Amino acid sequence: MDQDDPGEAMAELQDRHFGGLGILQVAAGTSLLAYAVWAGLLMPGFRKVPLRLQVPYVPASRKQVDNVMRLLQGRSGKMVDLGSGDGRIVLAAYRQGFCPVVGYELNPWLLQLSRFHAWRAGCAQKVSYQKKDLWKVNLADCKNITVFLAPSVLHLLENKLLEELPNETRVISGRFPLPNWEPTATVGEGLDKVWAYDIGDIRQNMETRATAFLQGTPVI
Numbered sequence: 402m403d404q405d406d407p408g409e410a411m412a413e414l415q416d417r418h419f420g421g422l423g424i425l426q427v428a429a430g431t432s433l434l435a436y437a438v439w440a441g442l443l444m445p446g447f448r449k450v451p452l453r454l455q456v457p458y459v460p461a462s463r464k465q466v467d468n469v470m471r472l473l474q475g476r477s478g479k480m481v482d483l484g485s486g487d488g489r490i491v492l493a494a495y496r497q498g499f500c501p502v503v504g505y506e507l508n509p510w511l512l513q514l515s516r517f518h519a520w521r522a523g524c525a526q527k528v529s530y531q532k533k534d535l536w537k538v539n540l541a542d543c544k545n546i547t548v549f550l551a552p553s554v555l556h557l558l559e560n561k562l563l564e565e566l567p568n569e570t571r572v573i574s575g576r577f578p579l580p581n582w583e584p585t586a587t588v589g590e591g592l593d594k595v596w597a598y599d600i601g602d603i604r605q606n607m608e609t610r611a612t613a614f615l616q617g618t619p620v621i
């Protein structure tokens with residue numbers, strides 16, 4: 402090839418250009434595919450949930466479920482699991498005497514699976530699974546709540562819980578603690594660790610700190 406021929410140089414440039422475009426197209430294709438897999442298989446039902454709030458499904462271990470239930474001992478009545486997955490916490494809560502028990506979940510496959518598990522366990526009338534975005538459910542009448550979500554959303558959850566929950570509520574968080582709150586109790590170690598928070602105590606704590614701050618003696 403004659404390097405000085407402007408026509409050929411142009412053609413080569415165009416070739417390269419198209420080569421570049423091709424790579425771009427392949428890249429766009431793969432990320433589109435990755436997105437399709439994410440949206441269609443891994444996170445179906447989450448189309449309206451902002452990406453930063455999407456928490457993937459990871460089932461609680463048996464030990465983790467036991468630990469959650471230990472921190473709810475002595476309580477009864479209604480219980481709610483935020484992001485109920487395959488429904489294992491909901492069923493365990495029912496077996497421990499909570500009734501009714503509600504699980505909120507957006508993934509339609511997990512909802513089907515949890516309804517199947519409830520039917521097989523013979524308590525389809527006592528537990529329910531609702532296809533609702535947990536960020537949009539009003540929690541004002543919930544006094545027993547469990548969550549197992551990702552650390553990236555837990556500070557937002559703290560705000561939501563403080564705004565909506567009554568003082569009598571106990572919140573149990575599995576695997577990850579709520580980042581700014583002082584737990585009332587914990588059980589377990591490592592991946593199975595579970596934290597309990599009593600909303601009245603959390604509010605009291607915040608008031609004490611605020612007062613101390615205003616008086617110039619901050620509590621560390």
Ligand SMILES: C[S@@+](CC[C@H](N)C(=O)[O-])C[C@H]1O[C@@H](n2cnc3c(N)ncnc32)[C@H](O)[C@@H]1O
Pocket residue numbers: 450454455456457458459460461482483484485486487488489490505506507508511533534535536548549550551
């Ligand atoms: C880490 S898994 C825990 C599942 C179950 N609670 C357990 O402990 O086995 C979190 C679950 O929350 C669900 N989830 C995440 N964001 C949600 C939202 N905004 N509304 C409802 N469910 C949500 C996910 O689909 C997933 O099943």
Ligand SMILES: *[C@@H]1O[C@H](CO)[C@@H](O)[C@H](O)[C@H]1NC(C)=O
Pocket residue numbers: 475476477478479480542543544545
């Ligand atoms: C949650 O637990 C408390 C304490 O046992 C109980 O009084 C209450 O009925 C339960 N459920 C609700 C919705 O408050």
Ligand SMILES: *[C@@H]1O[C@H](CO)[C@@H](O)[C@H](O)[C@H]1NC(C)=O
Pocket residue numbers: 568601604605608
């Ligand atoms: C909840 O507890 C806080 C802190 O003790 C208290 O200031 C507040 O008045 C309580 N709210 C209700 C409705 O009792």
